[in-house]
Amino acid sequence: MKTSPLQRLGSAVIALGLVAGFAVGHTPTAAAAVPATGELVTNGNFDNGVAQPWWNSAGTGSRVENGQWHIDVVGGAPNPWDAQTGQSGIPLVTGRGYTLSFDASASTTVSIVATVQLGSAPYTKALDQQVTLSPGRKHYIFPFTSSIGTTGGQVTFQLGGSASGYTAYLDNISLIPSPLALTSGFYVDPNSNPKQWVANNGGDPRATPISSQVANQAGARWYGNWSGDIAAAVSSYVGAADQADRLPMLVAYNIPGRDCGSHSGGGAGSPAAYRTWISAFAQAIGARPAVVIIEPDALAQLDCLPASERAVRTDLLRYASEQFRDYAPNAWTYLDGGNATWIPADTMAQRLEAAGVREIRGFAVNVSNFHTTASSITYANAVNAALTSRYGYSRTFVVDTSRNGNGSNGEWCNPAGRKLGTPTQAGGGAELLMWIKVPGDSDGPCGIAPNTPAGQFDPNLAIRLINGS
Structure with a gap:
């Protein structure tokens, strides 16, 4: 259930379904x-x-x-x-x-x-x-x-x-x-943790499979309190993607009280600081095409917050949705919607509505988790059924497929036996299948990476995801 830190008109054709406005x-x-x-x-x-x-x-x-x-x-x-x-x-x-x-x-x-x-x-x-x-x-x-x-x-x-x-x-x-129609495909992060490890370890026999099967696949870059000047960081990344005529994928991960203080704890120091940060994030994208995931786990983890803080978090997420709506018109933006076995679909629908999913493109499921694409789609459809029943609209959704090739064994923190899933693509039963979590980046010092902090790359994790072991 956890996560870790981390224009051109093209010819792309996307197999997306007509969705309600x-x-x-x-x-x-x-x-x-x-x-x-x-x-x-x-x-x-x-x-x-x-x-x-x-x-x-x-x-x-x-x-x-x-x-x-x-x-x-x-x-x-x-x-x-x-x-x-x-x-x-x-x-x-x-x-x-x-x-x-x-x-x-x-x-x-x-x-x-x-x-x-x-x-x-x-x-x-x-x-x-x-x-x-x-x-x-x-x-x-x-x-x-x-x-x-x-x-x-x-x-x-x-x-x-x-x-x-x-x-x-x-x-x-x-x-x-769509953003994909404004570009010629997805952007591969040239400075991802896997890319940097391969560059620094060319003689390691693991470098070749990690390079081809992980580092050179399109995935998301995560931004949080480690990112420094957020406007400069986001603008530089999106600008580089724009120059390459590619579609970048970004994750905003800086909500106060992030991860309820667990392995990926942290976040902005106050609600005011977060509003400033997320507004600068959205403005830095501007009119350039992008895909953005807003705050993995933030809605699913409402229950771990004191009752007095839940409304504050929901208001911050709504504010984030509004900022991307207003400042990033060519971005497809998705609020995180948990995973297939975490929060009941009807409850998640109510939380998404309160957090402003109406304002943006839709929601993401299975971020940093391992549930199969099929079960994730079933869950997302149930969330949409609840949105339709309660509020009269539905949203598009994306699925994180970065580590779901073997499905889930019920564990969330660097479990053994997991495998890479379908690389980033349009369609596949969702609007996008995306590598949102960076494969090989640790969930925390746990599981099969007991000494690797959250957000750091572990080549053994990457190799085991490649091999499904």
């Missing part, structure tokens, strides 16, 4: 204006005071006021598409992942339909999402995978079907490709 009840901050590299819509923030190249049909009136697009909708149109707005000339690639997001409200509670579709007959829809608007401004995010390829796509908002007239308000409309 979500609404976030907040007034978006100025940080939401961070530009999204690869943005496919024009003038989505209406800052120049006009709506072009957006269009609106009969039955609607259009004006821009106070940086928002105001659409006056005439009542009585029988169908949603009888009164609509949109933008045409949107390029879409079959099989590529995208995210449509926007801020919206209405003068009264009303149901509309947001689409991404062909701009001509038969108007095939890649995204067809019903949305309930109300007087309170909300942020909506809808990840999807395009089933169509065209240079003439459309983003539309179908506003008809209401018996009475009303005004809809739209702002910050964005359609961006």
Whole structure:
């Protein structure tokens, strides 16, 4: 159950499923204006005071006021598409992942339909999402995978079907490709612990298998209180990946009271210090593509905290989610959701909701653990079923496959008989299968590495993972 420390438009195609979008009840901050590299819509923030190249049909009136697009909708149109707005000339690639997001409200509670579709007959829809608007401004995010390829796509908002007239308000409309579509594959950390060990031990007979099967595989880099200037550290790493046209994977691991004081204990010294740290982390990524895992074990370990501290931790995780939402628009960000046998799925769903999983891409399971991919997917689907039942939405998820090749024997701290799992890839039953834990990095001075502190590389651990022994 523990963990240890530690733009280019490409041709990647990701086999991702269409997932439900979500609404976030907040007034978006100025940080939401961070530009999204690869943005496919024009003038989505209406800052120049006009709506072009957006269009609106009969039955609607259009004006821009106070940086928002105001659409006056005439009542009585029988169908949603009888009164609509949109933008045409949107390029879409079959099989590529995208995210449509926007801020919206209405003068009264009303149901509309947001689409991404062909701009001509038969108007095939890649995204067809019903949305309930109300007087309170909300942020909506809808990840999807395009089933169509065209240079003439459309983003539309179908506003008809209401018996009475009303005004809809739209702002910050964005359609961006997935981070993988913005790069040419996953980034291999050139300075990981396994890489450094191989560089320093070339004559060791273990160096060759560790190099090929561990050090040269794409995995995540972990950041915490050992990372120094977090803005500089993250910016340097993401910048190097960007220069290589690769997608970096990062783990934020600095929550106060981390690991409940066990082998990987530590973290930021106070809630205020953590807020500063995580905000700098998100801002350092900026508009560059990345994958981020937020705070392994933090939600699953709520029970080890005093009751008075649980709400504080949840609030910090929500703050982290909001920072990545606002400052890292091209990052796929996932809150940690425990593993298949730790926290009941319904309980985890409630914790994820409280921690702001609505704000971001989704959640991660099996981080630094050993459960099979199949059992991890079953658990994640159960969490999503609970999210849907309780809150009306589901999230995408990723699975840590770094050490799950032989499944779990019930032990968590450097157990024997474990094996490397499927290398990092898109799809495989989850949105991503990822090497989040660095194989060969110790969980602590325990198990088959009794003298290796948490986060340090042990070549014997790596070799036993390679051999499954």
